[in-house]
Amino acid sequence: MTLLCEPYLLDPQPDGIHVLWHTEQVGRCQVVLVGVDVPRLTEQQAYAAATGPAESGDGWRRFAAETRPLSRMREDAESSVPGRTYAGVTPRRVYRHLARVGGLPAGRTPYRVVSVDDGGHATVTATYSLAPAVSPGRPVRLLLTSDHQLMPMVPANLATVGETAGTALDGVLMAGDMVNVPDRASDWFDSTRRPAFFASFAGRAAGRWPGASILPNTPLYPAIGNHEVMGRWSATGSLEEQFNDPQPGDWDVTTYAELFPVPRSDAGGPRWWSRTIGDVHLISLFATAVWRSPKLTGRGKFQEAAEDVDHPRRWGNGQFIFEPVARGSAQYRWLVNELASPAARAARYRVVMFHHPSHGLGHHSAPPFTDPVPTVRPGGISYHYPLADDHILRDVEPLLDEARVHLVLNGHSHLWNRFRNAAGVHWLETSNVGNSYGAYDVTSGRSRGLPDGYVQHGDPGGLAPIVPTVAPLAGPDGTALPYVASNEITVFTLLDTADGLVRSYRFDTVEPNATAVLFDEFPLDGA
Template sequence: MNRTAGTGPCQALRAARILCAVTLPCEPYLLDPRPDGVHVLWHTEQPGRCQVALVGAGVPRMTEQEAYAAATGPADTGPGWRRFPAETRPLSRTREDAASSVPGRTYAGVTRRPVHRHLATVGGLPARRTPYRVVSVDDDGRAAVTAAYSLAPAVPPGRPARLLLTSDHQLMPMVPANLTKVGETAGAPLDGVLMAGDMVNVPDRASDWFDNARRPAFFAAFAGRVAGRWPGASILPHTPLYPAIGNHEVMGRWSATASLEEQFNDPQPGAWDVTTYEELFPVPRSDAGGPRWWSRTIGDVHLTTLFATSIWRTPKPTGRGKFQEAAGDVDRPERWGHGQFIFEPVARGSAQYRWLADELASPAARAARYRVVMFHHPSHGLGHHSAPPFTDPVPTIRPDGITYHYPAADDHILRDVEPLLDAAGVHLVLNGHSHVWNRFRNAAGVHWLETSNVGNSYGAYDVTSGRSRELPDGYVQQGDPGGLAPIVPTVAPLTGPDGAVLPYVASNDITVFTLLDTADGMVRSYRFDTVDPDAEVVLFDEFPLDGA
């Protein structure tokens, strides 16, 4: 059921007593700014009686009682403020289970956890930052009034933009330190966060997003609300998020008995789900792809975002995995994993491919100073997850077992997508997935960057590391499967035990983030050693999008 909190329901609360001890599962976050406005979203466990955003120069000076009165009073505007009611709807799949860690709660098994999304569409904004607060009144009349944050309309086309490039947070222990240093380094609010997928671990587990008690939940870290030395930073309450779908945004088959982790790990072709992702991030969207693939212009950047990822399967040579089904499951297709299959087709001829070709040729893309394409899978990369090729697994079914092969010549990204990007003059491709930092530049001048070393790293597989991927013969064991040479960081590369410079960062102690500033067209990557809390943030790589 959708409910719009308008003046009627809110006015009925004018005489209610305000209790300010109520807290929201997460602070508000921003999505999809428009020329004169932006979407403000927040969440509660009850639908509540009144959900509004207050916007205006006078909002920070309001006491909580004054903000409550403005939210529930008869007027839509007042001195220095305007009121924007939210549309309310429940998230349809959020649950917890015995593995969840929610403060003050335990779950014996998979249990529905009610979460309601409130979305206020703010309009009529001036071309500058404006303060806002959210007022949420629950079913019992108790109110939560947030701190004052800021919002702004979309950066006008052609204007410079400052963007954070990141991915693969997944509640990893270095994320709060990473975002704390982003906040300190970036200074003023950014114009956008480009998130190349894998925001949480199990997308239908509500506490992964909001309030995990053992590990840093996604929104908590991005709001500076993590307990401990590194709180994260208040970024998403001020800065719009531009997300892409990674494999950790996809749930598998629904089950009444399996744990959430087991359900997450049990998708089959045609039997998987991204509902929670789409409900949390209903915009940006396109007519063809909804929130799964879309494009937006952010100042002088044209961003195109794809749904290009596959289910992760173990490379181990026994059991259900990348390369085989479990022994004895030949006649039990309901137990098959179908190898590392691709969720949404992006190969030549698919709906997503056709949309991408049209979008890259659009006037908005052609007019932009910089063209950026973002998706999760890193076909160019030194990480473990850059191989096997990004293609549909080819099964071989015998009486004694089922095996899968991934033909190198059929990599959908290298064979089909990359030529489109080259021909369109794309400047930067942003990926994630392998939990490393590395970058490449192909013969057409397109930069490929993976900047996902914010949590557990699976290592880099390069001649300088001496490591080889754990893959069967016939697959690329070292280096980039796409054949590009990795670029050594230009400012302060790390070195190996022998003193050789390393073209990557793959560490469980050193975290990395990247900022794109189009005022000078530079992409700058920074690292921070979490083992030494007093260490300085180090600029270790920078390059111009217009050049090598």
């Protein structure tokens, strides 16, 4: 059986971890072999260990997977699946196999997946390694990233991560927007047109850079971005059209929840949750809004199309928020309790991750993160977003300040920039993997081009961007730039709590022999 992706790791526990992989058949056997002697097994021996009567042997143990279909996976005419074409929206059979591996000692243990298809053909993966949760208080090394969306620079970015930090980290913090259309299976697994999410993260991308085998060795900690949310289900139109057609109360994150069923919380399920990773307490929120066009004609952020005024089902309802996080909401109440929890208070570092960057130089930091205020006039409907009502700046940031959160990780604008507020909280976006929307700062000379009354350049939250401390890029006049916003230079960030430093690296994909350049470094405990 051919796997649609190499195994990936989720939600390590004190003595175990979750291993997941996907196929297009249920198959006869889906197991994980774990143990010090697993690397030495031949494929025939691995098959015998996977299918034989014994659940353990000399230097190996077997863990069976639970199998279930993914309920919303589809393809359409825009899909690029090897050897297949689709005339319209077509369901695609994809099965998730999830094994809960337990009884792990501290440190890393080798593992392999064995998948036997309906006809008896076996696939045995390469050897990877897994580990239980890092004990509370111990230092960790985490990759910070977001907004991969099948961008062409992603494999180069991840290949450079592997060369710089290795592939066996303590976690990948992904602040949303993993693919473009969440219900399109090939976006996740096997797109031939652009690098699929799991292919790049497993070192299996086609082209000059293959990516790196990070997720088979490192657990993923995800947050929901706007590209994890599907719109209204329809039997007609393309998947892209359905993705772009959510309505308030009529949107869906089923595929995200099925791909990443853990981590989860009692209150928010996989949509918002917290985990302690060594000496880091991580909180992941569902804070994102639908993306609407900023154009001032037709359906968009600021108005409905004139021809749609009398047809409410065609309205976009502006840039509405999916899951409330404002004061009084269920997510807000959970966050209040979580920040006050013993685990959060005891952690050396507190990190909060969500998609929308209310502090940022990117285009998507404006208009404010608040509910659109409609104005109805003869022949038109317009929307306004008061800055004073930004839910993150008004309601969430004061909680983070009071709880002495060390770092907030965002995404959404496809750039790198960072800030530090008066309470000492660092805000970082490190999502520059291609298709940058640019930076709107005095040093760039660019304005966002929004209607009057909105912040045209700079941080709408009023913070000054911080110039990289080691090797900033320079503008044409030699001015050091407080951002990286490029479709040739890609960026990633590592949090290493052994020394309490956050280090950002850039890599020029145009230079054939380039190496990663450390361009920014700052301590979480200080400025």
